Amino acid sequence: MSNAYVSVEGIARRYPGATIFEDLWFSVNRGEFVCLVGHSGCGKTTVLNILAGLEAPSDGVVIVDGQEISGPSLDRAVIFQGHALMPWMTAEQNVAFALSCRHPSWPKAKLREAAQAALEKVGLGHAAQKKPAQLSGGMKQRVGIARALAIAPKMLLMDEPFSALDALTRGALQEEVSRLVTEADQTAFMITHDVDEAILLADRILLMTNGPDARLAEVVVNTLPRPRDRANLHHMPGYHELRDHILDFLITRSRTLAGKQPAGWDPKAVPEVRPAAPQITPPPPRAAA
Ligand SMILES: Nc1ncnc2c1ncn2[C@@H]1O[C@H](COP(=O)(O)OP(=O)(O)OP(=O)(O)O)[C@@H](O)[C@H]1O
Ligand SMILES: [Mg+2]
Structure with missing residues (x-):
């Protein structure tokens, strides 16, 4: 049996004359913290509202705990950007x-x-x-x-919950949420614009291309060990590779990849990358005898 608590299966959101996104597939496992990162307007809040059951997808389904969702539930609590x-x-x-x-x-x-x-x-x-x-x-x-x-709740859904706060308060609340969520082994899905916040909290980070016709381009696996805290995060081996990878996506690839489906692209098998995984350097070639 799969460990997925939430399984998003081919969801789309279309408005007359505009496709926000199409054919999104991903899952959130039990006890996992997944972040969704992407530029303004690509459809992140729409995805979260669909997971919350506040909005229906134009296509596709969301399966939670083995059942297709049909509306909001106390099992999926939402923390909004405004309180x-x-x-x-x-x-x-x-x-x-x-x-x-x-x-x-x-x-x-x-x-x-x-x-x-x-x-x-x-x-x-x-x-x-x-x-x-x-x-x-x-x-x-x-x-x-x-x-x-x-x-x-069985799952916590958060839409940029700290973005309206000053940096100091934001940092304190990020650490608090990190602690509370880790203690409870809470399943969580969170939208953020803040790369360090995603690195602090997430097990996996979903990267979404710019809209319209946005898609999930990549799943970044956060291999930095827990516990993580804001004070030591940037000293962890692999942190800079991870951060640069996500920033490069936001600055360049979210735009250059937008709208295009590479040949052979399978939306059900979005590539996974591990930028912070320990790099194993191959031994130097032996000198010819
Ligand atoms: N009623 C509507 N008709 C047409 N387009 C709409 C409608 N409602 C939302 N949209 C479009 O859907 C897109 C996705 O909106 P959404 O709020 O999900 O974006 P977002 O990624 O959360 O952005 P942000 O980072 O700014 O919060 C936007 O481009 C928005 O203009
Ligand atoms: Mg939003």
């Missing part, structure tokens, strides 16, 4: 509300207790009674993360 909190509720009420959807039979006191515990996990125990307007951008995003993790 998407309910402004009239406190942080605790926002988390408790999600919990009450997951556990309709729980009494109020139990919901409150679990919400408080979830907020403490992201370092926000002290701010539980504050409303979103009283919280900083980073704190609001933390509440969104607490809310998503509290319901113990």
Whole structure:
């Protein structure tokens, strides 16, 4: 049996007069963290919305846990780019509300207790009674993360969750998510523009060409060992090769490969590359006797 939790099988999204992408195939294994990287407008959010069940593909199917998805599910929690909190509720009420959807039979006191515990996990125990307007951008995003993790989803879907934050807050939250996700062996799919974020968090990084007619050009396997942290990432052997590979894609190949399907291209077998794998140098040729 395959270990895939999510299997994306030939999905397409078309609008009248425009094909955003066509024939995308990929999978996300249980416990795996997959990042999707590509330029603005190539269709990343559309892919995530389809995985979340918020949007239907024009073609193809998404199989989750052996079943074709037909709509949103609490098994797949989304963390949006904006925090998407309910402004009239406190942080605790926002988390408790999600919990009450997951556990309709729980009494109020139990919901409150679990919400408080979830907020403490992201370092926000002290701010539980504050409303979103009283919280900083980073704190609001933390509440969104607490809310998503509290319901113990089988999969976490994240659409550039840190992009609106300052660099310092972003770094702290990346490390927190990295820790929480690793502890729980959480299956996750995340969109990011930040190459270091992808290298820190992902097991595999999907590279998408520019749209329209975007496609997955390559799957980059991140072989850097865990635990990774932002302070030591750039000292790890292979880090620079990995980073350069992804940057080269974003700067050049995402454009030069756009729209073209190389002869013999098989969308079901996107090439895998391991730029950070230890390089084995072949021994020098022996001198002729
Ligand atoms: N209703 C629509 N009609 C036509 N095109 C649309 C419609 N909605 C979205 N699109 C197009 O679909 C494409 C993909 O949008 P999507 O939001 O998925 O991109 P993205 O990769 O997430 O971009 P970004 O990095 O800026 O968030 C865009 O080029 C957008 O213009
Ligand atoms: Mg987007």
